[in-house]
Amino acid sequence: MKNTILGLSLAFVLLFSFQSSFGYTVNYEKWGPKIKDVSTVCIIEPDYLKSEILTESFSKRLMDETRISISEWEVQLKNFERGRDKSMWDINQIPISLEQQKDFDYDQCHIFIKFKEKPDSQDEWYKLLGKTVYEIGDTGRSDITIYYDNIKFCKTEDKDWIYFDPCYEAKPRLMQQIQSVVKHEFGHALGLGHFKADKLDVSIAWARGTITAPSIMAVFSHQNLNENIITPKDIVAVRSIYGENGFLPDDEKIITFDSFETSSDLFVIPKGELAVASVEGVINKDRYISGIQVDITSIDPNHLVQNRKVRVNSEGGFSFDKILNENTVNGTYTIFATYRNEKSPEILVEVQPEIIELKKGIPNWVKNTVGWWAEDQIDEYQFILGIQHLILIGVLNPESSEELKAGYLEENIPFGVKIPRYVKQTSLWWTEGKISEQEFIDGIQYLIKKGYLVI
Ligand SMILES: [Zn+2]
Structure with a gap:
């Protein structure tokens, strides 16, 4: 005692x-374009007749909510194209009911969405809420599995300890949890990786839902009961992967920027300290002309526009650093570069004060x-x-x-x-x-x- x-x-x-301090930066992994042209997503209704967990009505709702979750990606991608034709972000969805499955022509599907109670392998139990597997080769096809069995805690005890370990319960998870997983996995199908903070505790807080995750691509745990949403950060990430033509083929498009990125998508300024935000990029060698500078435009949360000219080195590389301090306006900044009248994709950067x-x-x-x-x-x-x-x-x-x-x-x-x-x-x-x-x-x-x- x-x-x-x-x-x-x-x-x-x-x-x-x-x-005392809560400053951190994030890394948004991007795995590159996976979808080609107008992709067809086939949603396969689970066999509720053979399931002890699913009823027919839950299964129909699961199909509907999955379709809506994927439409949310499509709608948000299109909303970003102010005033332009939006068809480059078309996603075609086909829900395939149990009755239709026998005679369906699956060759037209590029992305499959299937539902399973839980992972087959016991090693993956409780760890995987969904899974996306890309077909080998650069085919643009993938297979998404959503696990719907609810996870609760089961109690066991010994002399010194009382344990509560996750266990499956014979009923489905909350619909909003399933929706979050559908949106997250579809983000993988689009080519996004995970959104991670360099402080593990921040990632863990997002996973549990104790702090609302700033991206649908943060890793979630089964305890997270929030309805997790696709954020502008996620849309910008997809746009940065696919470029101006969206899912459509690139054709003879002029590529001016081989890359354009910031050191982090989120900057947290610790109280009384400074943070440095850097932007860097590379001009394509076919477009590079010695002596021409890159124009970097930043639009702050109050819509104040700032332009800065920076030198391009002989390799096509350029960079720009900005010091952030306590007086920096907090909120979302839009940043892009212009070179020889060609604009780079826009990047959204978040600046936040330290959370105490x-x-x-x-x-x-x-x-x-x-x-x-x-x-x-x-x-x-x-x-x-x-x-x-x-x-x-x-x-x-x-x-x-x-x-x-x-x-x-x-x-x-x-x-x-x-x-x-x-x-x-x-x-x-x-x-x-x-x-x-x-x-x-x-x-x-x-x-x-x-x-x-x-x-
Ligand atoms: Zn994931």
């Missing part, structure tokens, strides 16, 4: 050092929950929901254990939970007033950080 108290005061010191974590008190319902659990009146799962709520409102920082970090970075992380039995004693002390609320928070935070409590 003495050890626990020592742990508590040590945690108090630790807290102030790691919660607010520490609020513990809501009464959580305190009651913890107290009831300590007195054995309710089970651990209610306790976990209470602790998860504290993470959600920022009282606890999900800065996570090494164990969790090691399992991250792949498609989706299973968030299992385990509680050491002695946490009950700490909880009892708090509800009996023997330790303060802050000591309780710090104690739980310490356990999470050390990986003794995995939430």
Whole structure:
């Protein structure tokens, strides 16, 4: 018991050092164009007659919502083409009902969307919510599988620990979770990779949904109940992959910019510090003429336009750095380059101030929950929901254990939970007033950080 108290005061010191700053940058992976011409997406209705989970009406709704989720990509891509013909972003969709499947001519499909209860391989259980596989060779064909079985937590215990591990439940996931996965996987089919922050804790917060992800291509976990949306960042990323002609073939198009990109899509300026935003690109060698400069245009969130001329080196390369400080206008910037009257694709860059974590008190319902659990009146799962709520409102920082970090970075992380039995004693002390609320928070935070409590 003495050890626990020592742990508590040590945690108090630790807290102030790691919660101070929240600056990070992001990397938006782009895997290159995958779709060619007008692609036909075939949505294959799952066999609800053979499924113990699906009803006919759920299965019909699944088909409809999948079609709508893919249309959202098409509509948003087209909305960006102000005043132009929009047919370069056409996507053709064919829902194929159970009755039609036997006689259907599948040769016309470029992208398949199929539904399955869960991954075949047990190694992928709980980790994959959906999967996109490209056909070998540069064919523009891909296969998307969406897993619809709901994931909950199942309880087991031993002498020292109580475990809550993910397990499948014989009912479908929430429709909005499935929609998020459809949009995410279709983003892969378009050639987008993942949207990752260089701070793992930020990526984890996006995955859980404790902070709304700025891109549909952030990795999501099964705990994320938000309706995740396709953002302007995602649309700009697709446009930067395909260029002016969209999904249509390039023909004899003049290519002026071999590349044009910023060092990050998102800049967070730490309080009192500076950040450097850099833009760089390469002029195609057939278009390069010595002595002509590139014009870089930046439109700030207040629509203020700034132009800057930069030199192009003999290899065609150019770059431009801009210092960001506390006075920099926050919001979305549009940046593009012009060379010999040809415009590069536009890039959207987000500038945000540092987020300072607010520490609020513990809501009464959580305190009651913890107290009831300590007195054995309710089970651990209610306790976990209470602790998860504290993470959600920022009282606890999900800065996570090494164990969790090691399992991250792949498609989706299973968030299992385990509680050491002695946490009950700490909880009892708090509800009996023997330790303060802050000591309780710090104690739980310490356990999470050390990986003794995995939430
Ligand atoms: Zn993914």
